[in-house]
Amino acid sequence: xxxxxxxxxxxxxxxxxxxxxxxxxxxxxxxxxxxxxxxxxxxxxxxxxxxxxxxxxxxxxxxxxxxxxxxxxxxxxxxxxxxxxxxxxxxxxxxxxxxxxxxxxxxxxxxxxxxxxxxxxxxxxxxxxxxxxxxxxxxxxxxxxxxxxxxxxxxxxxxxxxxxxxxxxxxxxxxxxxxxxxxxxxxxxxxxxxxxxxxxxxxxxxxxxxxxxxxxxxxxxxxxxxxxxxxxxxxxxxxxxxxxxxxxxxxxxxxxxxxxxxxxxxxxxxxxxxxxxxxxxxxxxxxxxxxxxxxxxxxxxxxxxxxxxxxxxxxxxxxxxxxxxxxxxxxxxxxxxxxxxxxxxxxxxxxxxxxxxxxxxxxxxxxxxxxxxxxxxxxxxxxxxxxxxxxxxxxxxxxxxxxxxxxxxxxxxxxxxxxxxxxxxxxxxxxxxxxxxxxxxxxxxxxxxxxxxxxxxxxxxxxxxxxxxxxxxxxxxxxxxxxxxxxxxxxxxxxxxxxxxxxxxxxxxxxxxxxxxxxxxxxxxxxxxxxxxxxxxxxxxxxxxxxxxxxxxxxxxxxxxxxxxxxxxxxxxxxxxxxxxxxxxxxxxxxxxxxxxxxxxxxxxxxxxxxxxxxx
Numbered sequence: 051x052x053x054x055x056x057x058x059x060x061x062x063x064x065x066x067x068x069x070x071x072x073x074x075x076x077x078x079x080x081x082x083x084x085x086x087x088x089x090x091x092x093x094x095x096x097x098x099x100x101x102x103x104x105x106x107x108x109x110x111x112x113x114x115x116x117x118x119x120x121x122x123x124x125x126x127x128x129x130x131x132x133x134x135x136x137x138x139x140x141x142x143x144x145x146x147x148x149x150x151x152x153x154x155x156x157x158x159x160x161x162x163x164x165x166x167x168x169x170x171x172x173x174x175x176x177x178x179x180x181x182x183x184x185x186x187x188x189x190x191x192x193x194x195x196x197x198x199x200x201x202x203x204x205x206x207x208x209x210x211x212x213x214x215x216x217x218x219x220x221x222x223x224x225x226x227x228x229x230x231x232x233x234x235x236x237x238x239x240x241x242x243x244x245x246x247x248x249x250x251x252x253x254x255x256x257x258x259x260x261x262x263x264x265x266x267x268x269x270x271x272x273x274x275x276x277x278x279x280x281x282x283x284x285x286x287x288x289x290x291x292x293x294x295x296x297x298x299x300x301x302x303x304x305x306x307x308x309x310x311x312x313x314x315x316x317x318x319x320x321x322x323x324x325x326x327x328x329x330x331x332x333x334x335x336x337x338x339x340x341x342x343x344x345x346x347x348x349x350x351x352x353x354x355x356x357x358x359x360x361x362x363x364x365x366x367x368x369x370x371x372x373x374x375x376x377x378x379x380x381x382x383x384x385x386x387x388x389x390x391x392x393x394x395x396x397x398x399x400x401x402x403x404x405x406x407x408x409x410x411x412x413x414x415x416x417x418x419x420x421x422x423x424x425x426x427x428x429x430x431x432x433x434x435x436x437x438x439x440x441x442x443x444x445x446x447x448x449x450x451x452x453x454x455x456x457x458x459x460x461x462x463x464x465x466x467x468x469x470x471x472x473x474x475x476x477x478x479x480x481x482x483x484x485x486x487x488x489x490x491x492x493x494x495x496x497x498x499x500x501x502x503x504x505x506x507x508x509x510x511x512x513x514x515x516x517x518x519x520x521x522x523x524x525x526x527x528x529x530x531x532x533x534x535x536x537x538x539x540x541x542x543x544x545x546x547x548x549x550x551x552x553x554x555x556x557x558x559x560x561x562x563x564x565x566x567x568x569x570x571x572x573x574x575x576x577x578x579x580x581x582x583x584x585x586x587x588x589x590x591x592x593x594x595x596x597x598x599x600x601x602x603x604x605x606x607x608x609x610x611x612x613x614x615x616x617x618x619x620x621x622x623x624x625x626x627x628x629x630x631x632x633x634x635x636x637x638x639x640x641x642x643x644x645x646x647x648x649x650x651x652x653x654x655x656x657x658x659x660x661x662x663x664x665x666x
Contacts, residue, residue: 103295
C-alpha cells in the first residue's frame with residue numbers, strides 16, 4: 051500500500067487512518083543536491099494565482115489521505131506537512147546530515163535520558179503569533195496521551211517520560227531509556243492555540259478551514275479531495291520566502307494524462323506513481339524544454355504476504371499459511387522484474403533498506419537467499435502438503451483449488467505488470483492469482499482481506515519509523531481501532547532487536563542491529579523486496595530554471611525529507627539562476643549553530659535514509 055510514504059497512500063489511507071501501510075509512498079529521504087540551472091528557452095506563460103504571481107504545478111498520482119499531521123501517512127500528505135510545519139530538526143539537502151529546524155541547537159545529559167532543545171525565536175505562525183517551545187511540548191504531550199494523535203507518528207514518543215517547556219525558547223524531553231532518534235524526530239510541530247480546540251484527533255482531518263495556520267515555507271490555502279492541494283508562499287518564513295508564489299499539487303488518476311499535461315505546459319513537474327514508467331521517461335527524453343531526472347531511489351518495492359492479520363486482542367482478520375511463503379518467493383523472478391518491468395531503472399531487491407543508504411543496506415548470504423527456482427518452489431509446496439490435483443491445481447486442506455488474492459494499486463502500472471507475471475509464475479505452480487487493482491487499497495488491507503499485496507515505503511534518513519511499523523506494538527488494539535502496522539507482523543525476536551537498536555547510540559553497533567532486523571524479516575517470509583526503483587521524474591525547464599535534488603550528486607526532487615526542492619525552485623523567467631547554490635549556502639551556514647552530544651552528532655551526520663516505494 052502507500053508513504054510516511056506509500057504510493058496511493060505511506061504511508062497510505064484516505065480520510066481516517068487506521069493503519070500505516072505502504073505502497074509507493076510514506077515516509078521521504080532528504081539528501082539534496084543542487085541541480086545545475088538549465089538554459090531554458092523562452093519560457094511559456096505561467097499560470098497565475100489571484101494576485102498574478104507565478105504558480106508551480108506538480109502532477110501527482112496520489113491523493114491526500116488526511117491534512118492532519120497526526121493522521122497522515124501518504125507520501126503526498128507528509129510532503130505537504132513538511133512544507134507547512136517545521137520539525138525540530140531537518141536534514142541537509144547536500145548530504146543528509148542533521149541541521150536545525152525549529153530547534154537551533156540541542157544537547158543531551160550525560161546519561162542520555164534528558165534532551166534539551168533551544169527553540170528559535172524567529173519563527174512565526176502564519177496568523178502572526180510566535181512559534182514557541184510550548185507548541186512543541188503540547189504536540190508531543192498530545193501524542194503521548196491521546197491514541198488518536200499517535201496514529202501516524204506515535205512510535206517517536208512511546209519512550210518519552212515527560213516533555214516540558216520551561217520558557218518560550220527551551221524544550222526539555224525526558225526519556226524512559228536512551229533513544230537514538232532524538233535528532234531525527236520526524237514529527238510536524240503544530241500551533242497549540244489552534245489544535246487544542248480539536249475534540250477527536252482520530253477523526254479531525256484539518257480540511258474545513260483555510261488557510262491552515264503553519265510556520266513552514268508555504269501556507270496551505272485550499273484542498274479539493276482527489277483533485278488538488280493549493281499552497282501559497284510564506285513571505286515571512288524564517289529561512290526566506292520561496293521564489294514561486296504558489297505551489298499546486300494536482301492529482302491525475304491517469305499517469306499518461308499527467309505526462310501529456312507536462313508536454314502541453316499545463317503542469318511544471320510530473321512525479322509519477324511514484325515514478326514515471328520507462329516508456330514515459332523515454333518518450334520525454336530529448337523533448338524541448340523538458341528535463342528527465344533519473345536518480346537512485348530511496349524506496350523499496352515489495353510483495354507483502356498476509357501473515358495472519360490480527361489485532362492485539364488476538365482476533366484474526368485474515369491469514370495465509372506461513373509454510374508456503376518462501377515457496378512463493380522462490381517462484382518470483384526479481385531479475386525479470388528489473389529487466390522487463392522497470393527496464394533497468396531499478397536495482398534488484400534484497401533487504402528492507404535500499405543501497406542508496408549503505409550504512410543500513412543489507413543483503414542475504416548465499417545460503418540464505420531465496421533465489422529464483424520454480425522447480426524447488428514446487429517441491430517446497432509439496433512438502434507443505436499443497437499438492438496438485440488431477441487438473442494440475444494445488445489444493446488446500448479443504449480440497450479446494452488455491453487462488454490467492456493480490457491487492458494492487460490501480461494508478462501504478464508496475465503493480466499491474468508484475469501482477470500478470472505472478473499469474474504466470476504461480477500458475478505454473480498450480481496456484482491461481484486474482485489480481486485486484488483498486489484506487490483505494492486501504493480498506494481491504496486494513497480489514498485483512500488479502501493474501502498478498504504490493505507494498506513499498508520511503509524511509510527517513512533514520513530508519514526507525516519504517517522499522518517500527520513491523521513491531522507488535524504497531525498492531526491495532528482491535529480490528530476497528532487505529533494502528534500503525536504495515537503488514538500485521540508481530541514477532542518477539544524482531545521486537546527485541548528493535549528495542550536494542552532504538553537504545554543504541556554507537557552508529558556501527560546500531561547499523562549491525564538494523565541489519566539483523568532486516569535479516570529476520572527476510573527469513574520470516576513476510577516481505578519479498580523485489581526492487582529498489584529509481585526516482586524517475588520530469589519537469590519543464592521553461593518554467594523551472596533550477597531546483598534542488600537530494601542528494602546533490604544524484605537524488606530525487608519529489609518526496610524529499612524536507613522542503614528543499616519546492617522552497618528552492620527558481621522560476622525560469624525570474625532572471626535568477628543561482629537559487630540552488632544560494633539555498634545550500636543557507637543550509638550549510640546554520641549548521642555551525644548546532645550543539646550535539648559528542649559522538650551522537652557524528653552518528654546522525656553520517657546516516658543516510660532508506661527509502662520505500664510508498665509510503666507513502
